[in-house]
Amino acid sequence: MENWMLGVSQLAHWQPILAIFAGVTMGIFVGAMPGLSAPTGVALLIPFTYGLNPITSLALLLSLYTAAEYGGSITAITIATPGTPAAAMTAVDGYPLTQKGQAGRALRISIYSSTFGGLFSTIILILFSIPLARVAIEFGPVEYFSLGVFGLSIIASLTRGLWLKGILAALVGLLIKTIGTDPLTGNQRFTFGWPLLWDGVSFLPVMLGLFAISEVFFVITTETKRRFSETSITTDKISWAEFWSLRKSLLRSSIIGTIVGIVPGAGASIGSIIAYNEIRRTSKNPEEFGKGSIEGVMACEAANNATVGGALVPLLTLGIPGSGTTAILIGALMMQNIFPGPLLFSRRPDIVYGIFTILFVANIIMLGAGILGVRFWLRVVRVSPSILAPLIFGISFIGAYTLNGSIGDVGIMLLAGLLGFIMRKFNYPLLPMVIALVLGYMVEVSLRRALILSDGSFLIFVTSPLSAALLFITVISLAWAIYRDLKSPQAP
Amino acid sequence: MRRGDIVIGGLLVLLSVAVWVGAASFEAGTAMVKTFSPAYYPRFVAGTIAFCAILNMLRSYRTPADGIAPEWGNWRKLLLCTVVMTFQLLTFEEAGFFPSTWVSLTLLLWILNVRPVRCILISSGFVLFIYLFFVRLLQLQLPMEFFPAFFGYS
Numbered sequence: 001m002e003n004w005m006l007g008v009s010q011l012a013h014w015q016p017i018l019a020i021f022a023g024v025t026m027g028i029f030v031g032a033m034p035g036l037s038a039p040t041g042v043a044l045l046i047p048f049t050y051g052l053n054p055i056t057s058l059a060l061l062l063s064l065y066t067a068a069e070y071g072g073s074i075t076a077i078t079i080a081t082p083g084t085p086a087a088a089m090t091a092v093d094g095y096p097l098t099q100k101g102q103a104g105r106a107l108r109i110s111i112y113s114s115t116f117g118g119l120f121s122t123i124i125l126i127l128f129s130i131p132l133a134r135v136a137i138e139f140g141p142v143e144y145f146s147l148g149v150f151g152l153s154i155i156a157s158l159t160r161g162l163w164l165k166g167i168l169a170a171l172v173g174l175l176i177k178t179i180g181t182d183p184l185t186g187n188q189r190f191t192f193g194w195p196l197l198w199d200g201v202s203f204l205p206v207m208l209g210l211f212a213i214s215e216v217f218f219v220i221t222t223e224t225k226r227r228f229s230e231t232s233i234t235t236d237k238i239s240w241a242e243f244w245s246l247r248k249s250l251l252r253s254s255i256i257g258t259i260v261g262i263v264p265g266a267g268a269s270i271g272s273i274i275a276y277n278e279i280r281r282t283s284k285n286p287e288e289f290g291k292g293s294i295e296g297v298m299a300c301e302a303a304n305n306a307t308v309g310g311a312l313v314p315l316l317t318l319g320i321p322g323s324g325t326t327a328i329l330i331g332a333l334m335m336q337n338i339f340p341g342p343l344l345f346s347r348r349p350d351i352v353y354g355i356f357t358i359l360f361v362a363n364i365i366m367l368g369a370g371i372l373g374v375r376f377w378l379r380v381v382r383v384s385p386s387i388l389a390p391l392i393f394g395i396s397f398i399g400a401y402t403l404n405g406s407i408g409d410v411g412i413m414l415l416a417g418l419l420g421f422i423m424r425k426f427n428y429p430l431l432p433m434v435i436a437l438v439l440g441y442m443v444e445v446s447l448r449r450a451l452i453l454s455d456g457s458f459l460i461f462v463t464s465p466l467s468a469a470l471l472f473i474t475v476i477s478l479a480w481a482i483y484r485d486l487k488s489p490q491a492p
Numbered sequence: 493m494r495r496g497d498i499v500i501g502g503l504l505v506l507l508s509v510a511v512w513v514g515a516a517s518f519e520a521g522t523a524m525v526k527t528f529s530p531a532y533y534p535r536f537v538a539g540t541i542a543f544c545a546i547l548n549m550l551r552s553y554r555t556p557a558d559g560i561a562p563e564w565g566n567w568r569k570l571l572l573c574t575v576v577m578t579f580q581l582l583t584f585e586e587a588g589f590f591p592s593t594w595v596s597l598t599l600l601l602w603i604l605n606v607r608p609v610r611c612i613l614i615s616s617g618f619v620l621f622i623y624l625f626f627v628r629l630l631q632l633q634l635p636m637e638f639f640p641a642f643f644g645y646s
Contacts, residue, residue, distance in 0.1 A: 164551065175537050189534065190514060221564065402632045
């Protein structure tokens with residue numbers, strides 16, 4: 001109780017509160033802008049925190065981190081342009097909801113779920129930091145590989161009637177991820193001597209191309225005057241009864257997001273993929289997923305905000321970053337002479353409990369800001385496609401360029417846009433490719449590292465209990481999805 | 493759609509062959525005797541692509557022709573817009589952010605039948621927004637010099 005009073009008292013000044021408001025506002029914008037995301041936003045703000053006291057500095061950075069994970073869903077829902085990699089899954093159901101004139105409902109469920117996920121993982125962080133940290137260190141290459149394969153297996157369940165095309169799309173995604181420098185040997189693979197490919201193909205330009213640019217191409221070729229009928233545009237709110245009916249899925253998504261967040265290197269993107277698959281698998285209406293399911297949006301958003309608290313578990317308890325953003329946060333903490341690790345709880349309880357309090361307050365303020373912002377974002381939805389499409393292209397162009405300051409990334413984005421356009425024309429689903437791009441690197445590197453450890457033996461994947469469990473669930477899940485698909489009518 | 497599936501399948505098989513052949517040049521170090529060399533994983537993926545592509549082609553061949561072909565819509569406008577996008581790609585660093593983005597955006601809006609005055613206003617507003625938000629507020633680097641090679645910027 002003493003420590004809690006210490007933590008809450010840290011925020012009893014105007015500077016940390018102002019910092020939280022500023023962090024949330026900036027975070028929402030940073031998350032919404034393609035090309036910017038939580039790691040970029042935090043990295044950009046760190047120099048400005050040098051002159052601030054530790055708690056104000058942490059208030060600014062953690063609020064931005066929390067809000068940016070939510071912000072990515074706004075553009076994913078309204079204009080099919082995910083602002084962050086984790087929001088790619090949100091676009092799958094969020095944008096179809098906008099096309100049905102239900103952008104308001106999608107945006108509201110997004111903010112409610114994000115807030116719930118964020119608060120849930122904060123509570124878990126407070127109550128179970130130490131024991132959960134032990135789970136984090138159990139993950140080695142073997143377990144990472146199995147986690148990656150489990151993530152890939154959802155492709156079969158997501159592509160009903162098109163599982164073969166879905167698998168092909170995923171395989172092409174895995175192949176794209178092999179471009180660049182081999183992470184284990186340093187060999188150049190499929191770079192054709194071009195320096196811009198030495199670091200491989202970045203996920204963000206491809207994601208922008210597949211989602212945003214392909215949509216721009218569709219608008220150009222179909223000459224849509226309105227994206228949907230004016231009369232069908234609504235500002236539907238989510239009733240409490242409807243929200244309450246989703247409570248089990250909301251809780252499950254938040255648990256999944258928190259656990260995935262705890263695993264170092266498995267960030268919000270993986271959390272939202274796994275949560276989406278699980279909720280779809282257990283949903284009473286799985287056929288609605290991919291066509292505008294509120295539950296689909298909820299699963300992704302609850303999970304990706306829940307990874308925030310989860311990622312702080314290994315950071316605070318072990319000094320190991322749980323995500324890219326927390327890796328940057330370590331730098332910010334060290335600048336303030338704070339060293340995360342096992343001794344942090346005993347030496348600086350003011351900082352630890354201050355962080356807990358900041359996360360609570362930031363999530364509440366984010367809820368308020370998100371609800372107020374819905375009306376503004378609904379105006380964006382009403383803009384004519386002829387105007388919106390070039391603006392989406394412009395924003396995506398800038399976003400892809402600012403990632404690495406390289407025009408090559410923009411070229412990759414345009415090529416991916418063309419690829420996405422052709423894939424959609426021939427009925428090849430985009431989602432499996434996106435999932436493969438997220439997981440491909442982890443799957444290959446973990447596989448090869450695990451085989452180095454086992455001296456080439458594949459048995460290592462079944463002798464590890466965690467790995468064996470993940471692979472067993474994967475096989476069952478795949479077999480069921482393919483069996484169900486073969487039983488249903490042939491897809492085009 | 494059947495013909496399209498067969499063509500796409502054929503292209504994927506060709507891609508797999510190209511990857512298989514290309515991977516032959518990846519050298520395996522002495523430490524890779526019992527584990528995957530750099531070529532193994534891409535070849536495994538390529539082989540699986542070829543297998544699934546052939547399967548898909550067979551499946552399409554056995555499905556009755558449905559007479560449905562992809563609707564390409566106004567492909568001429570698409571081509572024109574792609575040219576403008578490529579123009580912005582090629583001139584962004586050479587001409588600078590302001591002229592490249594403004595010209596490209598104005599052209600794209602005009603191609604999509606937005607009135608000329610609106611094109612100019614929207615493009616100007618967009619460029620200003622990007623400058624204020626990305627460059628001034630977030631201090632991100634965009635090529636701000638105007639035709640740097642021509643005016644001799646270092």
